[in-house]
Amino acid sequence: MSLARRNRAVLWRGDYRNARQLLAAVKRRLDRRPVPHDGTPADAFHQYRRATADRAHIVSRVLIELGPGYHLDLPHAPDVSQACLQAYGPATERLVTPLSELLGVLGAHQWRRRGVRVPVLGERIHPHYGVFAPTRQEYLDLVAAAPWPRATTAFDVGTGTGVLAVLLAQRGAGQVVATDIQARAVACAQDNVDRLRLADNIRIEQADLFPPGRADLVVCNPPWLPAVPTSELDAAIYDPGGRMLRRFLYGLSDHLAPGGEAWLVLSDLAERLGLRTRQELTEMLATAGLCVADRLDTRPRHRTRHQSDPLAEYRTAEIISLWRLTSPVRGHCPRYRP
Numbered sequence: 593m594s595l596a597r598r599n600r601a602v603l604w605r606g607d608y609r610n611a612r613q614l615l616a617a618v619k620r621r622l623d624r625r626p627v628p629h630d631g632t633p634a635d636a637f638h639q640y641r642r643a644t645a646d647r648a649h650i651v652s653r654v655l656i657e658l659g660p661g662y663h664l665d666l667p668h669a670p671d672v673s674q675a676c677l678q679a680y681g682p683a684t685e686r687l688v689t690p691l692s693e694l695l696g697v698l699g700a701h702q703w704r705r706r707g708v709r710v711p712v713l714g715e716r717i718h719p720h721y722g723v724f725a726p727t728r729q730e731y732l733d734l735v736a737a738a739p740w741p742r743a744t745t746a747f748d749v750g751t752g753t754g755v756l757a758v759l760l761a762q763r764g765a766g767q768v769v770a771t772d773i774q775a776r777a778v779a780c781a782q783d784n785v786d787r788l789r790l791a792d793n794i795r796i797e798q799a800d801l802f803p804p805g806r807a808d809l810v811v812c813n814p815p816w817l818p819a820v821p822t823s824e825l826d827a828a829i830y831d832p833g834g835r836m837l838r839r840f841l842y843g844l845s846d847h848l849a850p851g852g853e854a855w856l857v858l859s860d861l862a863e864r865l866g867l868r869t870r871q872e873l874t875e876m877l878a879t880a881g882l883c884v885a886d887r888l889d890t891r892p893r894h895r896t897r898h899q900s901d902p903l904a905e906y907r908t909a910e911i912i913s914l915w916r917l918t919s920p921v922r923g924h925c926p927r928y929r930p
C-alpha cells in the first residue's frame with residue numbers, strides 16, 4: 593500500500609486467483625481505516641468523496657495486461673473478452689488496466705446478462721456497463737403510483753436503462769420519446785426496449801435534455817447531487833452545479849403540451865448535506881414559471897448502512913420525492929399545500 597501511495601503500481605504476472613486475493617486484502621485493510629468526518633455535513637460529504645477517490649486510486653495500483661482481443665493470459669484467469677468487448681468495443685492492441693476496473697467490467701457483464709428484476713414492471717431491465725442501474729427502486733414506485741394525467745405522449749429525459757420510459761408505456765403513454773446524453777445509455781435503453789418488444793411505443797434518441805416538440809407528460813430523474821463527477825460512471829449521480837436540473841426546469845415550459853404535467857424525481861439528500869437548499873429549488877421552479885400541483889414522498893427501503901459510512905445519518909433520513917409540476921392556468925398556480 594505504501595508503494596501505491598507513492599504512485600507506484602504492480603503489474604501482476606502470476607496466478608489470477610492470487611491477484612484477486614491480493615486486491616481483496618488491500619480493500620479489507622483500507623476498509624478498516626475510519627473515514628474522517630468533522631465540520632458541516634457538506635465537509636463530511638467532500639471528505640467522504642476524497643476518501644473514496646483515494647481508496648479507488650490505491651486499489652487501482654494492481655495492474656494486469658490484456659493481449660489483443662482482450663485475451664487475459666494468466667493461470668486460472670477467466671475468459672474476459674466478451675465482457676471487455678461489451679464495455680469498451682473492439683480492441684486489437686495490448687492494454688494494461690487495473691484489476692479493479694476489470695472486475696467492475698466483469699460484474700457489469702453479469703448484470704447485463706441476468707438483468708435486474710423490477711417488480712413494478714413485472715420485467716427485468718438489463719443495465720449496460722457505465723449506465724445508471726435501477727437497483728434502488730423507490731423512485732420507480734413513485735412513478736408507478738403518481739395519478740396518471742391521461743397522457744398519450746410522454747418524454748423521459750435522461751433515460752439511462754430506459755426503465756422509466758418502459759414504465760410510462762406500461763402506464764398508458766402510447767408514444768414515449770426517451771433521451772440521454774450518453775451513447776452508452778442510448779444503446780442500453782434501446783436494448784431494453786427491443787427485449788420488451790416496445791419499439792413501436794418508445795423511441796430512444798441521443799440528445800442533450802429534451803427531444804424536439806411537446807408532450808403531455810415529461811419525466812426526469814436527474815442526477816441527485818450537485819457535485820463534480822470524477823469519472824464517466826459518476827456522471828449519472830453527480831450534476832455539476834445542479835446544471836442539468838436547472839436547464840431541465842427552465843426548458844420545461846417549451847416542451848409541455850397545453851395542460852401537460854412534468855414529474856421531477858429528486859431526493860432531498862443534497863439538501864441534508866447542505867449542497868442545495870429547498871429555497872433554491874423552489875426559486876428555480878418559480879423562475880421556470882412552474883406550479884407545484886403535488887408532491888409524493890417516499891423513504892429508501894434499505895436503511896441499514898455500513899457503520900463506517902460517515903454519511904449514514906443523512907442517507908437514513910433521506911426522502912425521495914416526485915414533484916408534479918404544471919404550467920400556470922391564466923397566470924395562476926393552483927393552491928398547493930405541502
Ligand SMILES: C[S@@+](CC[C@H](N)C(=O)[O-])C[C@H]1O[C@@H](n2cnc3c(N)ncnc32)[C@H](O)[C@@H]1O
Pocket residue numbers: 724725726749750751752753754755756771772773774777799800801802813814815816827828829836
Ligand atoms: C440518475 S440517472 C437516471 C436514469 C433513469 N432515468 C432512471 O431513472 O433509472 C440520470 C441520467 O441522466 C442522463 N443525463 C445527464 N445529463 C443529461 C443531459 N444533459 N441530457 C440528457 N441526459 C442526461 C445521464 O446520462 C443518466 O443516464
